[in-house]
Amino acid sequence: MNVEFIHRPGNAAARLTLAENESVVAEGGAMISMSDNIEITTSTQQKAKGGFIKGLKRALVGESFFLNHFKALQPDAEVIVSTTLSGDMTTLELEGNRIIVQSGSFVACEESVDMDLGWQGFKSLFSKEGLFWLNLSGAGRVVINSFGAIYPIAVNGEYIVDTGHIVAFDETLNFQLSKAGKSWVSSILGGEGLVCRFNGTGTVWCQSHNITAFGRSLGPQLKPIKS
Amino acid sequence: MNVEIKGSPSFAYLDVDLAPGESLIAEADAMATMAADLDMHARFNGGFFSGLCKKLLGGESLFINEFTNRKSENRRITLAQSNPGDVAAMQLQGNKLCLQPGAFIACSPKVKLGLQWAGFVSGISREGFFRLSAGGEGMLWFGAYGGLIEKVIDGEYIVDTAHLVAYEPQLKLKLQMAGGIFSSFFGGEGLVTRIEGNGKVWIQTRSVPGLVGWLNPKLF
Numbered sequence: 001m002n003v004e005f006i007h008r009p010g011n012a013a014a015r016l017t018l019a020e021n022e023s024v025v026a027e028g029g030a031m032i033s034m035s036d037n038i039e040i041t042t043s044t045q046q047k048a049k050g051g052f053i054k055g056l057k058r059a060l061v062g063e064s065f066f067l068n069h070f071k072a073l074q075p076d077a078e079v080i081v082s083t084t085l086s087g088d089m090t091t092l093e094l095e096g097n098r099i100i101v102q103s104g105s106f107v108a109c110e111e112s113v114d115m116d117l118g119w120q121g122f123k124s125l126f127s128k129e130g131l132f133w134l135n136l137s138g139a140g141r142v143v144i145n146s147f148g149a150i151y152p153i154a155v156n157g158e159y160i161v162d163t164g165h166i167v168a169f170d171e172t173l174n175f176q177l178s179k180a181g182k183s184w185v186s187s188i189l190g191g192e193g194l195v196c197r198f199n200g201t202g203t204v205w206c207q208s209h210n211i212t213a214f215g216r217s218l219g220p221q222l223k224p225i226k227s
Numbered sequence: 228m229n230v231e232i233k234g235s236p237s238f239a240y241l242d243v244d245l246a247p248g249e250s251l252i253a254e255a256d257a258m259a260t261m262a263a264d265l266d267m268h269a270r271f272n273g274g275f276f277s278g279l280c281k282k283l284l285g286g287e288s289l290f291i292n293e294f295t296n297r298k299s300e301n302r303r304i305t306l307a308q309s310n311p312g313d314v315a316a317m318q319l320q321g322n323k324l325c326l327q328p329g330a331f332i333a334c335s336p337k338v339k340l341g342l343q344w345a346g347f348v349s350g351i352s353r354e355g356f357f358r359l360s361a362g363g364e365g366m367l368w369f370g371a372y373g374g375l376i377e378k379v380i381d382g383e384y385i386v387d388t389a390h391l392v393a394y395e396p397q398l399k400l401k402l403q404m405a406g407g408i409f410s411s412f413f414g415g416e417g418l419v420t421r422i423e424g425n426g427k428v429w430i431q432t433r434s435v436p437g438l439v440g441w442l443n444p445k446l447f
Binding site (some may be wrong): 009010011036086087088147148150151154157159161162164165180181182185195206207208209210213214216217218221222223 | 233234236237238240242254258259260261262263264265266269292294305307308309310311322334374396435436439442446
């Protein structure tokens with residue numbers, strides 16, 4: 001699979017080029033266009049991996065219940081995938097390592113990548129990320145998206161990521177919720193409140209913008225929904 | 228201090244490298260990521276009273292954050308605004324710049340932030356009754372929703388309401404109808420801001436009220 005990004009970082013889309021018989025798995029609804037030499041099958045699972053339960057679990061985390069499998073019937077088939085929100089996209093390379101992706105950021109992956117739900121503990125409730133995370137393992141390429149630009153940070157020791165800015169991180173990293181400043185008073189008054197304190201050695205991919213903050217600037221001006 | 232604006236123009240953010248001993252002032256909640264050993268300290272935006280005024284009247288936060296590097300090597304902090312859009316940098320050397328509510332992102336510690344009465348015209352044209360004015364010496368970063376257009380005005384210029392981001396203080400704002408009565412109310416422009424004088428303005432290519440106006444009829 002060859003991945004080429006267009007229109008980064010504002011309204012990124014990924015052009016996936018497939019060789020004959022190659023397949024790619026994409027989040028339901030991610031495809032925006034494709035060549036006609038591609039066969040789509042929709043399932044609740046990755047082929048020969050897991051099944052209905054995995055689909056249910058995925059639906060629970062805010063990902064789509066269904067996954068679409070795009071299989072190239074001829075050489076040089078292309079699929080263009082993107083997401084609802086404007087923002088950046090990037091690829092992650094898996095070579096037997098594990099990467100944890102914030103649910104909602106997953107777009108597509110090669111079929112050789114294994115996907116399961118992970119649990120990072122109740123701290124996720126307060127981190128403005130989903131409660132569940134996607135654990136990706138195996139070997140292959142993964143396409144992820146973000147709200148805002150994506151930038152990787154090589155962590156060696158400790159690094160602070162504000163809540164709502166995590167896109168993905170190496171499994172070798174761990175994070176704890178903590179205060180942003182020296183004291184709780186300063187953290188809360190300064191508007192930062194809780195932050196995620198990463199420790200270990202590895203990479204964390206962050207998004208520059210915060211969907212909650214943008215929502216807060218829009219929300220009060222939207223009219224209330226009539227019940 | 229080494230600052231790079233990245234992700235422009237749609238999702239601009241600031242990568243700031245603070246040298247040992249350096250500080251940076253940033254809008255509350257602007258921090259996205261930072262080195263764990265940077266010092267973060269919240270303080271009133273000006274004094275208590277002035278901070279309160281800025282919050283209630285200027286649309287800014289009551290508190291701002293001061294980040295200080297107390298280590299012996301450079302430390303990085305990444306800042307972003309809440310709206311997706313571009314960021315502009317300006318060097319202040321005793322001159323002043325007026326910022327619309329919400330535009331301020333960060334500044335170096337010697338920049339002074341104050342609040343000024345912007346006038347009824349500014350309030351009615353949805354630009355806020357008060358404006359933030361930045362003075363002193365140092366760097367100032369501010370942002371917008373959408374792209375930023377920098378425009379040098381000599382004489383008169385017209386900006387649609389809610390699109391003005393920043394302007395130099397010697398410029399005067401006036402409110403007027405976009406055209407005649409008919410075209411002002413049916414042409415979709417309504418009221419516009421007339422800017423008079425000599426100086427620079429920054430205009431944003433999108434506006435939050437514009438997005439809200441488009442979204443609201445679709446919610447039911």
